[in-house]
Amino acid sequence: MIINYNGIDYDVDDELSFKDFTGWDFNDRPEYDFSNKIVYASCFSNETPDNAIFNLKTENTTFIKCNLMNVKVPDKSIVIDCQTQRFKVQNDLEDWIISEVDNIPIEPLNKLVFEKLNISTDPADIPPTKQDENITAKESKKKSNNIAGEKP
Secondary structure (H helix, E strand, O other), rough: OOOEEEEEEOOOOOOOOOOEOOOOOOOOOOOOOOOEEEEOOEEEOOOOEOOOOOOOOOOOOOOOOOEEOEEEOOOOOOEEEEEOOOOEEEEOOOEEEOOOOOEEEEOOOOOOHHOOOOOOHHHHHHHOOOOOOHHHHHHHHHHHHOOOOOOO
């Protein structure tokens, strides 16, 4: 299938494009060959940072507008307008973007939601112990209760 992106025509792979591969590992899936393919708008996100989900022999893949969060991109690949952040669930049960070297939280992945709910986006304010409920759900409930006239 031909996709025009930013004025350039790409012959994208029909079997690998527009797919949700969230949490998949292709290392033992030889039926999925990504080498020398163009993949458009597929999701490969994983919960574990730096997850090597592609076969070590995979190369020369072009990813366009894909979600490659927490995924090691194969060598000799081209990444065009993809999400490539590294994230990890913190004690507030929210996904936080983490630093490349030491995995220290930098900011919440859903920073706009935090700001809308007036939740601190400072990593120093992440609770020291694991919470029972994620903070955005908890704060959303509080706001809903306040709007309905109930006490939080």
